[in-house]
Amino acid sequence: MTTLSVREQAVRLLRQGARNVDVARRLAVPPGTVSWWKHQDLARTDELPGRKRSTCMHCFGDDVDAPAYSYLLGLYLGDGHITWPKQHRSPSLFISCDEKWPGIIDSVEHAMVQVMPLNKPCHVRRTGCRVVKLYSQHLYCYFPQHGPGKKHERTIALEPWQKEIVDAHPWAFLRGLIHSDGCRITNWATRTVNGVVKRHEYPRYFFTKTSTDIIRLFTDTLDAVGVQWKTSKPRATGQVNISVARKDSVALMDAHIGAKY
Structure with a gap:
């Protein structure tokens, strides 16, 4: 019987849905090593975030789930931001969630999937909170309010198409x-x-x-x-x-x- 290497064991566990940190603890491997193995495995199967075409209502005319978008827009304006580090191929949307409310964490991820079904969200654990993160080349199309500096230091106004969605689904926006x-x-x-x-x-x-x-x-x-x-x-x-x-x-x-x- 062939014995799997530590790396092969890690990849198998990751494919089964195990978290990086749990795999690292179980196999006594640094978390960074597990993350790199996962990255390489996703690259081999062409499943890296941002590699496939993203959904975009503006660039490709894709339909958008309007209630989910209205909710996600409210989350972004409340406690979200977009970054694009030089080492990444795509910008990323961060929505910070208090770990006390796991139901909200799930609803944030669900909204991301509904709005951009071709992109897979991930979680980043930080002290006292969980960040739900999504990569896409088209985040600026969906969130034109993005800009340098803090939100309260620049003008925040909805585009006409955003206002139309919010007017049609106001409770989702408020939620x-x-x-x-x-x-x-x-x-x-x-x-x-x-x-x-x-x-x-x-x-x-x-x-x-x-x-x-x-x-x-x-x-x-x-x-x-x-x-x-x-x-x-x-x-x-x-x-x-x-x-x-x-x-x-x-x-x-x-x-x-x-x-x-």
């Missing part, structure tokens, strides 16, 4: 923004009734952002779906809180978004 830079919490207040102090609890949504343009996109979309909101004074850091606390508006948000999961 993406809440899943990235928002939350649903249980707030409380006290009041005295007949000399007795009573505690009153109620649910509340918050969205926090520094970019006034993204704040405006969020509040304009809330207005479009009939959600009432309030804004706080900017913090010293420049961040602004948008609060949704009215009972009927919270119920509407719960019906379409809900708490993180």
Whole structure:
């Protein structure tokens, strides 16, 4: 019986879906070595990200899953960015997700697959978070808001075709923004009734952002779906809180978004 080499064992495990870090631990091999073996194996089978034609609604006229794109756009504007290091053949989209919410991590990856089905997302684990990452030559086509510097330091405006999608699928857009830079919490207040102090609890949504343009996109979309909101004074850091606390508006948000999961 032929004994598989360590490299062959690693490749077999990777093809079965094992994570690089788990293979490295199991076979006592440096993680970088496992990553290189995986890269070479994908290269041999022509499965490297970005090697095959990417989906693009602009360059190739491909159909786009509009609800999934509206959600992904909200995620990108909330807590996403695009980079293109010199050593990579394609730019990459990063969506940072808190590890406390595995359901959101799954929904981010699912949205990427729906929007760009010919490109395979991957995960990058960082302290306290999981980055869902996608390579494509056409990311700038899908996210023309990309540019140098931080989002709050440059103008963020939707293209007419993006606005058409968001107008048609506003709740998906709001869900993406809440899943990235928002939350649903249980707030409380006290009041005295007949000399007795009573505690009153109620649910509340918050969205926090520094970019006034993204704040405006969020509040304009809330207005479009009939959600009432309030804004706080900017913090010293420049961040602004948008609060949704009215009972009927919270119920509407719960019906379409809900708490993180």
